[in-house]
Amino acid sequence: MIRRLLTLEAWAVSPVPASPMAFARMALGFIFLLAWATTASRVEILWGRDGLVHHVFHAGQPQWTEWAWPGLLACALLGAAGMMVGLFTRLSCLLFFVGHVGLVKVFNEFTWGWGTAMPVFTLYLLFSEAGRSWSLDAWRTGGRTWQALRGQQTQPGWPWRLLVLNVACVYVSAGWHRIDDPSWIYGDIVWEAVSCSLWSRWIWVDWNAFKTVLWLGAYAAQTLEVLGAILLLIPRVRPWWAVGCIALHVGLELTTSVGWWQWCMTALLFALVWPWVTERILDTVWRTRPDCRKAS
Amino acid sequence: MGLRLARLALLAGWAVCLVVYALPRELQPGWWARLRAPLRQTLELLKLRPSHTVFSGAEGDRNRHLWAVRFVGTYPDGSEQTLEEWPEGMTWSTPMVFFDPLDTAWYRLLGKGNQVRLSRAAATPREQEVLTQVRRSSGVRRMTRFWCESSFSHQDGAAPVSVHLDAFYASKSYKTGRVRMSSSRIGRRRCAATEGELPRWIAPPDPPPWFVATPAPSADPAPGLPNPAGAP
Numbered sequence: 001m002i003r004r005l006l007t008l009e010a011w012a013v014s015p016v017p018a019s020p021m022a023f024a025r026m027a028l029g030f031i032f033l034l035a036w037a038t039t040a041s042r043v044e045i046l047w048g049r050d051g052l053v054h055h056v057f058h059a060g061q062p063q064w065t066e067w068a069w070p071g072l073l074a075c076a077l078l079g080a081a082g083m084m085v086g087l088f089t090r091l092s093c094l095l096f097f098v099g100h101v102g103l104v105k106v107f108n109e110f111t112w113g114w115g116t117a118m119p120v121f122t123l124y125l126l127f128s129e130a131g132r133s134w135s136l137d138a139w140r141t142g143g144r145t146w147q148a149l150r151g152q153q154t155q156p157g158w159p160w161r162l163l164v165l166n167v168a169c170v171y172v173s174a175g176w177h178r179i180d181d182p183s184w185i186y187g188d189i190v191w192e193a194v195s196c197s198l199w200s201r202w203i204w205v206d207w208n209a210f211k212t213v214l215w216l217g218a219y220a221a222q223t224l225e226v227l228g229a230i231l232l233l234i235p236r237v238r239p240w241w242a243v244g245c246i247a248l249h250v251g252l253e254l255t256t257s258v259g260w261w262q263w264c265m266t267a268l269l270f271a272l273v274w275p276w277v278t279e280r281i282l283d284t285v286w287r288t289r290p291d292c293r294k295a296s
Numbered sequence: 297m298g299l300r301l302a303r304l305a306l307l308a309g310w311a312v313c314l315v316v317y318a319l320p321r322e323l324q325p326g327w328w329a330r331l332r333a334p335l336r337q338t339l340e341l342l343k344l345r346p347s348h349t350v351f352s353g354a355e356g357d358r359n360r361h362l363w364a365v366r367f368v369g370t371y372p373d374g375s376e377q378t379l380e381e382w383p384e385g386m387t388w389s390t391p392m393v394f395f396d397p398l399d400t401a402w403y404r405l406l407g408k409g410n411q412v413r414l415s416r417a418a419a420t421p422r423e424q425e426v427l428t429q430v431r432r433s434s435g436v437r438r439m440t441r442f443w444c445e446s447s448f449s450h451q452d453g454a455a456p457v458s459v460h461l462d463a464f465y466a467s468k469s470y471k472t473g474r475v476r477m478s479s480s481r482i483g484r485r486r487c488a489a490t491e492g493e494l495p496r497w498i499a500p501p502d503p504p505p506w507f508v509a510t511p512a513p514s515a516d517p518a519p520g521l522p523n524p525a526g527a528p
Contacts, residue, residue, distance in 0.1 A: 169318035
């Protein structure tokens with residue numbers, strides 16, 4: 001029994017390619033940075049009716065608590081930027097976690113999963129070695145050469161495995177509604193979403209003309225999400241299914257607006273496709289080559 | 297070996313919690329509820345998880361995507377006034393309270409049926425505690441905070457809820473995923489929508505007679521929370 005448990009533990013922590021987590025770190029950092037940076041201009045709720053500038057420069061001697069919200073926003077922004085470029089990655093993840101959770105609990109800007117799933121995904125990045133590859137940390141610790149940017153190519157696998165499980169759990173949670181909601185059961189949901197002024201990006205289009213296509217789209221989405229809860233956990237099927245789910249989220253983002261959720265899920269699903277895909281993307285972004293390590 | 301087993305237990309425990317959390321409420325095992333209750337209470341005690349959330353109730357319900365509230369009352373003399381033209385379909389289940397740092401008082405907006413009254417009411421100890429926390433944590437001295445204990449709901453198809461009154465405006469848009477909020481006093485500054493998709497405004501009424509009698513706000517209110525009117 002003990003031996004089996006130890007085997008299981010060895011599997012859980014066994015190394016995995018570094019590129020999926022490095023990609024997730026960079027992509028989520030970029031999305032978080034974009035999200036909070038664009039939010040900063042309209043956080044009137046945080047600074048009152050006169051806005052930030054007045055509050056900081058013209059409101060007299062501020063109490064220290066007045067800096068709490070700008071401080072949290074600064075944490076979120078700096079943390080997200082640090083995640084994106086991989087600079088002091090663990091500290092950046094921690095900073096972002098603190099800033100994001102602090103802000104999101106009061107400034108309840110609506111984005112699916114903003115206050116629940118995303119902090120947890122940040123924790124996986126925090127505890128992983130995502131900052132040791134394709135990052136400024138890798139550059140700092142690897143001799144400060146261009147080739148060092150690539151960093152280590154494997155890392156302990158448990159954070160990535162938890163991330164995969166968590167993504168699958170997102171579909172467990174979503175899947176229930178797919179089989180419990182009449183709009184999903186009868187295939188009307190996509191038509192309802194794209195023709196509803198609350199969600200649609202294309203409200204002026206007469207979607208009735210495309211109802212059959214939308215009906216098919218609803219069942220395709222339902223299939224991807226319900227089965228994704230299981231198939232994303234099966235290594236052989238996972239990359240293919242992740243590609244399907246990416247297409248689903250991109251399609252949803254193009255047609256509806258629910259905040260940053262589709263962006264985040266797309267970024268996370270990239271960590272579930274073949275590692276060579278994320279590796280090539282990272283090599284392209286960072287201008288590195290697979291043989292960099294050898295060259296150095 | 298012990299360390300490895302402990303690590304495995306930690307990972308397995310996290311994985312189980314993830315799966316159980318993702319299950320629909322109907323399928324979650326009983327132990328999960330028993331586990332969560334003290335956790336939630338602890339987090340609330342530590343103020344890490346406010347039991348009240350600004351604009352709560354909007355998420356997940358497409359009928360609550362957009363609302364705006366402005367209200368006027370007998371403020372600040374404390375009497376009550378029933379509002380007119382309360383939009384049909386607007387309902388809520390619990391009273392809303394807010395704190396006005398200018399007037400150093402709590403007010404409560406009460407609704408029943410299609411009637412609304414603004415009451416300079418005593419906040420309950422719990423409301424007082426929550427509001428104290430909000431004001432202290434925000435540190436915003438001059439802002440009238442709007443605190444919605446439960447939720448406003450707004451039926452699809454109805455005009456955006458815009459009950460004109462003293463000085464409150466809040467909106468939440470599912471479409472853009474944004475929340476905006478501003479507050480002002482009639483006669484001092486008009487509420488303004490900042491973007492096109494926000495609810496259309498009903499022109500603010502003329503300042504009520506009592507407004508003139510409103511004491512000028514202190515330029516530098518005392519730090520901390522003043523004792524609310526009627527609070528224990």
